[in-house]
Amino acid sequence: MKLREIIETLQATIVVNSHDQEMAVELACGSDLMSDVLSRLKPDALLLTGLITPQSVYTAEMADVRVVCYVRGKKPEAETVRLAEERGLVLLSTTLPMYESCGRLYRKGLKGVSET
Amino acid sequence: MTRTLKEIVEALKLAVSTRGDLLSSRTVTGGYAGDMLSDVLAHARKGQVWVTLQTHTNIVAVASSKELCGIIVVNGRTPEAATLQKAEQEHIPILVSPLSSYDVVARLCELGVTNREGV
Amino acid sequence: MKDSNVNGTLQIARTQEMIYELRVQQAMTKQVITVEPENTMADVSRVLGENRHSGMPVMKGEEMVGIVSVEDLVRSFREGNSSQPVKQWMSKNVTTLYADEPLVHAVQKFERHGYGRFPVIDRKTKRLVGILTKVDIIRCLLQHLEIDFQDLEIRRYIPREWFSELDCDRATLSLRYHIDGANFEKAGEVSSKLKRNLQTLGLAPDVVRRIAIASFEAELNLVIFTEGGELAARVEPGRVTVTVVDNGPGIPDVELAMQPGYSTAPDWVRELGFGAGMGLPNIKNCTNELKLESKVGEGTKLQFTVFT
Ligand SMILES: Nc1ncnc2c1ncn2[C@@H]1O[C@H](COP(=O)(O)OP(=O)(O)OP(=O)(O)O)[C@@H](O)[C@H]1O
Ligand SMILES: [Mg+2]
Numbered sequence A: 001m002k003l004r005e006i007i008e009t010l011q012a013t014i015v016v017n018s019h020d021q022e023m024a025v026e027l028a029c030g031s032d033l034m035s036d037v038l039s040r041l042k043p044d045a046l047l048l049t050g051l052i053t054p055q056s057v058y059t060a061e062m063a064d065v066r067v068v069c070y071v072r073g074k075k076p077e078a079e080t081v082r083l084a085e086e087r088g089l090v091l092l093s094t095t096l097p098m099y100e101s102c103g104r105l106y107r108k109g110l111k112g113v114s115e116t
Numbered sequence B: 001m002t003r004t005l006k007e008i009v010e011a012l013k014l015a016v017s018t019r020g021d022l023l024s025s026r027t028v029t030g031g032y033a034g035d036m037l038s039d040v041l042a043h044a045r046k047g048q049v050w051v052t053l054q055t056h057t058n059i060v061a062v063a064s065s066k067e068l069c070g071i072i073v074v075n076g077r078t079p080e081a082a083t084l085q086k087a088e089q090e091h092i093p094i095l096v097s098p099l100s101s102y103d104v105v106a107r108l109c110e111l112g113v114t115n116r117e118g119v
Numbered sequence C: 001m002k003d004s005n006v007n008g009t010l011q012i013a014r015t016q017e018m019i020y021e022l023r024v025q026q027a028m029t030k031q032v033i034t035v036e037p038e039n040t041m042a043d044v045s046r047v048l049g050e051n052r053h054s055g056m057p058v059m060k061g062e063e064m065v066g067i068v069s070v071e072d073l074v075r076s077f078r079e080g081n082s083s084q085p086v087k088q089w090m091s092k093n094v095t096t097l098y099a100d101e102p103l104v105h106a107v108q109k110f111e112r113h114g115y116g117r118f119p120v121i122d123r124k125t126k127r128l129v130g131i132l133t134k135v136d137i138i139r140c141l142l143q144h145l146e147i148d149f150q151d152l153e154i155r156r157y158i159p160r161e162w163f164s165e166l167d168c169d170r171a172t173l174s175l176r177y178h179i180d181g182a183n184f185e186k187a188g189e190v191s192s193k194l195k196r197n198l199q200t201l202g203l204a205p206d207v208v209r210r211i212a213i214a215s216f217e218a219e220l221n222l223v224i225f226t227e228g229g230e231l232a233a234r235v236e237p238g239r240v241t242v243t244v245v246d247n248g249p250g251i252p253d254v255e256l257a258m259q260p261g262y263s264t265a266p267d268w269v270r271e272l273g274f275g276a277g278m279g280l281p282n283i284k285n286c287t288n289e290l291k292l293e294s295k296v297g298e299g300t301k302l303q304f305t306v307f308t
Helices: A003-009 A034-040 A054-062 A078-087 A098-107 B005-012 B020-025 B037-043 B058-065 B081-090 B101-110 C009-016 C041-051 C070-079 C103-113 C134-144 C151-156 C160-165 C189-200 C205-225 C267-271 C279-286
Strands: A013-016 A027-030 A045-049 A067-070 A090-093 B030-033 B048-052 B070-073 B094-096 C055-060 C063-069 C117-121 C128-133 C166-168 C173-180 C228-236 C239-246 C289-295 C299-307
Touching: A003 A067, A003 A090, A003 A098, A013 A078, A027 A098, A027 B101, A034 A054, A034 C205, A034 C279, A045 A054, A045 A098, A054 A067, A054 A078, A054 C189, A054 C205, A078 A090, A098 B030, A098 B101, B005 B020, B005 B094, B005 B101, B030 B101, B037 B058, B037 C267, B048 B058, B048 B101, B058 B070, B058 B081, B081 B094, C041 C055, C041 C070, C055 C128, C063 C070, C063 C117, C103 C117, C103 C134, C128 C134, C173 C189, C173 C205, C189 C205, C189 C228, C205 C228, C205 C239, C205 C279, C205 C299, C279 C289, C279 C299
Parallel strands: A027 A045, A045 A067, A067 A090, B030 B048, B048 B070, B070 B094
Antiparallel strands: A013 A090, C055 C063, C117 C128, C166 C173, C173 C228, C228 C239, C239 C299, C289 C299
């Protein structure tokens, strides 16, 4: 799925964007606990999370994930934004809860990590 | 469309970790996904089924105080014995799926179990 | 590292200080371009430009009488003119290194003085035998690793902090970091730095990713459960080994701690995104070798290796 379609599907606002919106995202993972994310996240996946601390960005960085979307209207902390800019990540924010975000993306064809 | 927990267990092939007799009487009004107890306490609604990877006993206290209809533990994690014991006492069914949160929610949505808040 | 024990933060520091073993003469450039005191600043400008250097020693016969740098050149252009002699603009107090000094002294001097280069002299004869820049040091370390590099890449990549993290011996390169306990704001910073440095060394993306994830998990455990400690990565041909040591409280049952889902983290930690009990299992999955030793009341030593 293209980054542009993700933004449309989640009606997300762009907090940090250093990438082309045609960038492809292959998979999605939704979690608030970062070690869980790291145990299943593949490179170039989308991370959906309610965790807005710098560790959300560090987690994405470690796993070679380039797009993080904060759910339920959460806005990342200033330090989180700074780190993401420095690392060339994309940060999005959607007002939808985690549940609805997962459901919508799946309906649009974005697969989860369990299916690979 | 409202579903009972029993229908969901069957459709998603969930393992039932607590007594099974409550399942057919529990109607599911929607779903909530989250791993932070504060978040669930603040935003989950009565009657929703809660999808989480947490297995700690505190999940039962949260589900019980928010009157959630049940908990689906993801990633095939084994709920702690103390959690199951407390769940029996509080009549909170605990179900387990080998899938990730994202995939469990995806399937619940396909069954018509939604969460329309913030939409 | 063989002999370091569980409460051996200092032990790691000692055994990892292999930069002590390498001498200045192994890293320095032996062909030194020099000028004479009577040369003009225009000459200096031309020679520095031609050689893409930023400074050079001033020699009167066999004797070094000063050093002249780009900064001096700029000053002379601004305040004087380019036909004036070098001796009028050079710095006369030259800080030098001895050829047989350990490289760590050079590293310390670079940090202390902020100069771009040091002339190297022989301890007995006091004659100029070479010149040492930070690029020379990094080049030397990388050559010991037999890693190909582009001169330009290295020139671009000399942030001070990276430089100060470097240790080395003849065959390996070590990166060492301190991890603060209980400092959530910075939790992840060390692994982030490590990851970028491994990328710079040209290791395969998958290898770097696995080391990064394992290091991040170890770093977070130190932040959450301990008062802090040290993380050291040792890069050698064929493998990268990371050793993480803290001074307590220790793990009562290591086997139990390794089980997926086992966690003693309190709720506030879970509110900050950790405590799934997946950290140690993740480290195991990402690495080729893993050793976890712990003594309650003393500390924990975690060591893992990824084959490259
Ligand atoms: N360096 C350490 N010192 C003391 N105890 C530790 C240390 N590392 C791990 N532990 C103990 O081992 C347990 C399991 O660690 P692990 O990293 O697998 O999970 P966690 O840190 O609790 O959660 P997660 O890593 O998923 O965020 C911890 O809960 C803690 O009790
Ligand atoms: Mg951990």
